[in-house]
Amino acid sequence: MAPPSPHRSPAQANGACSEDGIRVVDMAVLVNGDADQRAQAIRHLGRACQEWGIFMVINHGVPEALQAATMDACKELLLSLPTEDKAEYMDGSPMDPVRVGTGFVNSAVDGARYWRDYVKMFVHPDFHCPSKPANLREVAKEYAACTRGLMLELVAAISESLGLDGGRIAQALNLESCLQTLVANHYPPYSGPDDDDGSTPIGLPAHSDYGLLTLLFQNGVDGLQVQHDGQWLLAKPLPGSFFVIAGDQLEIVSNGRYKAALHRAWIGGERRMSVLALIAPCLDTVVEPVPELAREGPEGVEFRGIRFRDYMESHQSSRLVGKTALDIVRVQR
Ligand SMILES: O=C(O)CCC(=O)C(=O)O
Numbered sequence: 001m002a003p004p005s006p007h008r009s010p011a012q013a014n015g016a017c018s019e020d021g022i023r024v025v026d027m028a029v030l031v032n033g034d035a036d037q038r039a040q041a042i043r044h045l046g047r048a049c050q051e052w053g054i055f056m057v058i059n060h061g062v063p064e065a066l067q068a069a070t071m072d073a074c075k076e077l078l079l080s081l082p083t084e085d086k087a088e089y090m091d092g093s094p095m096d097p098v099r100v101g102t103g104f105v106n107s108a109v110d111g112a113r114y115w116r117d118y119v120k121m122f123v124h125p126d127f128h129c130p131s132k133p134a135n136l137r138e139v140a141k142e143y144a145a146c147t148r149g150l151m152l153e154l155v156a157a158i159s160e161s162l163g164l165d166g167g168r169i170a171q172a173l174n175l176e177s178c179l180q181t182l183v184a185n186h187y188p189p190y191s192g193p194d195d196d197d198g199s200t201p202i203g204l205p206a207h208s209d210y211g212l213l214t215l216l217f218q219n220g221v222d223g224l225q226v227q228h229d230g231q232w233l234l235a236k237p238l239p240g241s242f243f244v245i246a247g248d249q250l251e252i253v254s255n256g257r258y259k260a261a262l263h264r265a266w267i268g269g270e271r272r273m274s275v276l277a278l279i280a281p282c283l284d285t286v287v288e289p290v291p292e293l294a295r296e297g298p299e300g301v302e303f304r305g306i307r308f309r310d311y312m313e314s315h316q317s318s319r320l321v322g323k324t325a326l327d328i329v330r331v332q333r
């Protein structure tokens with residue numbers, strides 16, 4: 001586990017937004033602020049989840065050197081390791097604990113071409129990791145523990161922002177044995193034709209994430225786009241911040257008060273990498289809105305319950321462009 005962070009002492013101004021309106025949440029205030037500062041930070045966080053489904057965190061306590069080491073080890077795996085060292089993780093099923101994918105994918109859904117390499121590994125409750133490069137295991141383990149701690153703090157604050165006890169969402173979703181995934185994406189530079197006939201590949205199609213929260217940082221090259229008020233917007237991080245993306249489980253558990261953010265990845269002339277840590281309920285948890293948030297009793301429930309393993313399988317197979325697997329569990333009226 002990483003040592004306590006030096007980042008968390010000075011409480012910065014809260015209630016801040018970046019240039020494009022994405023809210024900035026200061027962990028120093030959430031963790032160490034006085035009662036008034038905390039209350040304000042929690043309201044700010046609640047609005048971010050309600051209006052955007054994405055925000056940035058600063059003073060988050062994840063050491064920069066650990067972030068860099070994680071990105072470097074993943075980069076080595078994706079870019080330098082010979083294919084035979086990754087072959088056992090390729091062409092598996094989406095629920096395999098370690099998966100590596102590479103190159104162009106022609107989407108059967110919309111005919112677009114997607115251009116990215118990725119590695120995904122389940123790191124909690126059981127830790128899985130490719131055997132090479134040699135330092136990946138140690139680095140990924142530490143990064144997983146550190147980001148899991150941060151995300152659980154955020155979940156507690158989000159729970160409070162919904163007027164619930166800080167531990168309520170963690171309890172409802174059984175987060176003690178949460179499923180945590182680490183993902184690294186590599187988008188090779190692309191400078192081909194940019195016409196509108198569908199031949200220009202993109203990085204990753206529009207989707208919402210299957211889990212509860214996703215923590216994302218990138219290699220200094222922008223490319224994450226978020227849908228807000230029907231418009232696609234390029235998300236530009238503050239230096240040293242993480243993006244936090246609300247996933248489908250936050251929308252379900254909050255009974256639709258908070259929205260999962262629709263997002264996609266764009267590619268351009270510069271090589272881009274993103275590293276993500278996701279937390280989700282444990283596979284056997286039945287996810288459903290917490291009863292306290294149902295409007296007018298059971299009639300006001302917007303999502304029916306589903307075992308998380310089944311949700312995840314539908315999410316992986318649906319790949320609906322511009323839609324989400326949430327429609328599978330939305331109550332039709
Ligand atoms: O690379 C990015 O910026 C987005 C990646 C992403 O959304 C994902 O892997 O789910």
Ligand SMILES: [Fe+2]
Pocket residue numbers: 207208209263
């Ligand atoms: Fe995503």
